[in-house]
Amino acid sequence: MLYLNDELSLPLEQIQLEAMRAQGAGGQHVNKVSTAIHLRFDVGASSLPDWVKERLLAQSDRRLTSDGVWIIKSQQARSQLQNREAALERLREWILAALHTDPPRIATRPTRASRRRRLDAKQHRGRIKALRGPVNND
Template identity: 50%
Template sequence: MAEDDGRIVIMPGLAIHRDEITETFVRAGGPGGQNVNKVSSAVELRFDLTNSTSLPAAVKARAARIAGRRLTREDVIVIAAQRFRDQPRNRADALARLVAILRAAADPPVPRRPTRPTPASRHARLEGKQRRARIKILRARPVEH
């Protein structure tokens, strides 16, 4: 994840502006000693997908799907980072996680090529069906003459 002139490079040919990201700092739970109640070391990073001018529509759609429950109703990706005890490392962690989502979304999925079943697989399927049919016939009540 490289930065140049206020842009965060996702991959060659795709970058987002630094000002499209908002960060808020809150007090983190977990370890921190005497500092934990005084320092806001946890980071909540927000990236507005809908209003982003840097990303193509297809990438936005895939990013929304990949983000899952981190996506709000307003199409804002929210990433909370509190893994580390200091703010700069949490900021870098949150940004790295956003870049990972966008990088995965930038890769278009490989289209599925339909294939035909092989003769062996067709034969195996029919064998299985015949085997099940024989088992069910054995379960039936005997026919009285």
């Protein structure tokens, strides 16, 4: 069970984990041992609430396929267990990021002092630019 927060959890049966050989440097260990993890998570077929699925599928992420499957490849660590945990943690963070909503912004008016500072800065900048013109030697 992958626990997301106090209310949400995800059964591991809905997450497909596949071990494979890692790429890149590492010598004989990399060439012989399947330590990399390929995680596939089908958002549409998951047990997440519909509003969470909609938010996840609305994201534009290159790891999300057109079929609604999110794919992670983890091969940073030397052990399969560490790569598995890293991939599950990245999935957890992705889902939690979709759950987060910013509070609505309350529109406020600028203060009199801030408007004065803005106008003073504009006048100061205008004076600087006016001095950049041609020099008159009259």
